[in-house]
Amino acid sequence: MSIFPPLEIPNTLAAGPGPGNTDPRVLQRFAQSGVADHMQKDVLRGMVEAKKMLRTAFGTQNVYTYGVGGTGFSGLDCVFSMILPGDKVVAFANGTFSGIDGQSIRMKASTREELAANPIDPQPESVTIVNVAHGQSVSGDIVEAALAEHKPMWAFMAHWETGSGRINDLQGFNDACAKHGVMGIVDAVSSLGVADYDIDAYPAVVAWASCPQKGILSLPLTYAPVSFRDEAIEVVKQRGAYTYVHHPVLEGRHWGIVDGKDVDAGGYHRTHSGYAIAAFHEALRILLTHGRAQKAADYEYHEKALRQAVQAMGCEVTSNMTSLLVLNLPGDLAGREKELVGGCRAEGFGIWPTLSEPVQVRIGILNQLTVEAITEIAGLFADAMLKMGANFNKDEIMNQLKAYYTG
Numbered sequence: 001m002s003i004f005p006p007l008e009i010p011n012t013l014a015a016g017p018g019p020g021n022t023d024p025r026v027l028q029r030f031a032q033s034g035v036a037d038h039m040q041k042d043v044l045r046g047m048v049e050a051k052k053m054l055r056t057a058f059g060t061q062n063v064y065t066y067g068v069g070g071t072g073f074s075g076l077d078c079v080f081s082m083i084l085p086g087d088k089v090v091a092f093a094n095g096t097f098s099g100i101d102g103q104s105i106r107m108k109a110s111t112r113e114e115l116a117a118n119p120i121d122p123q124p125e126s127v128t129i130v131n132v133a134h135g136q137s138v139s140g141d142i143v144e145a146a147l148a149e150h151k152p153m154w155a156f157m158a159h160w161e162t163g164s165g166r167i168n169d170l171q172g173f174n175d176a177c178a179k180h181g182v183m184g185i186v187d188a189v190s191s192l193g194v195a196d197y198d199i200d201a202y203p204a205v206v207a208w209a210s211c212p213q214k215g216i217l218s219l220p221l222t223y224a225p226v227s228f229r230d231e232a233i234e235v236v237k238q239r240g241a242y243t244y245v246h247h248p249v250l251e252g253r254h255w256g257i258v259d260g261k262d263v264d265a266g267g268y269h270r271t272h273s274g275y276a277i278a279a280f281h282e283a284l285r286i287l288l289t290h291g292r293a294q295k296a297a298d299y300e301y302h303e304k305a306l307r308q309a310v311q312a313m314g315c316e317v318t319s320n321m322t323s324l325l326v327l328n329l330p331g332d333l334a335g336r337e338k339e340l341v342g343g344c345r346a347e348g349f350g351i352w353p354t355l356s357e358p359v360q361v362r363i364g365i366l367n368q369l370t371v372e373a374i375t376e377i378a379g380l381f382a383d384a385m386l387k388m389g390a391n392f393n394k395d396e397i398m399n400q401l402k403a404y405y406t407g
């Protein structure tokens, strides 16, 4: 047996798809929270307040709006738990995350025989995965055609596919679901807290799931926001779900949601963390104080600055999200993406490659909404490219960036 020294983790520049650069205020709330159990009155009050702020962040009146303890996939597991074996589902995949969501949906919808035939990656009869090429968006026409053909009970799409940096057509998805009487489920992991939208404007989408550490900018592993329309909750009440911990109805209880109504304080469902609640609560306060619309405008403004800078370095940007650039390196550096990203990461500049083919570079700006932060990211990326032999004049690029910001 060995005992290791205390774990030291350095400060790095989180400039990837997420987790974002955690706000010091969030870390401070986390670290300053007293030792209190999960039924202490301020912890319970914090949960009720966080639930109410989360409704504003989502733009919803949905009573069943709360956080699921864990990561983004925990929230997604909670919403996917509505899907029972044999349910007919159409899921759209255009990158790493919607691909994994599709796998998760296939696990839920499989019969026992289908699961046994391929336990890790089942291929149930009742699920159709519509693959859209990496680098392209899921369009309303694609959704409409698939729903018209298959007439499923559920349809699934990622709003912003972080694997390829593409925004998918939420309005088109909603409209096709409404037209064909299909219940929509959306992965809003990357868009919540970055884009300015009200989920109540998309009534055919009956369930939404997001994550703690991207647009919401709470600590990872705190709370994954979810929201269910009453129609979805009715389905769960009638049919049940094969889970206790991620049960859409039961999981609401600790947040003070009982029998479709808000109550003053929640009751025990599982042991929540006062530290996690404090972090989540502060992150929501920061988002709402900044203002959803202002924050979305700030992302647009700074993404454009960084996009122009990397294009001037010869990169081709294939994404259209406002929190993330996904790009191809110029011809002479093509094929060396992993080497470049590895070199940056080794020096604490935390950019990312894509996690599924084709290999591209991802640079994110979550919580980097200042001239100084974008200038630092552009400068570090320029240095890394030059080190690998790229051919451009860094001063010229930094001057152009300065000119963008000084208008």
Ligand SMILES: *Cc1c(COP(=O)(O)O)cnc(C)c1O
Binding pocket: 018, 071, 072, 073, 074, 097, 098, 158, 160, 161, 162, 163, 187, 188, 189, 190, 211, 212
């Ligand atoms: C990051 C991400 C996920 C997974 O979130 P985790 O917090 O890593 O579980 C799922 N979907 C999308 C679109 C994402 O961007």
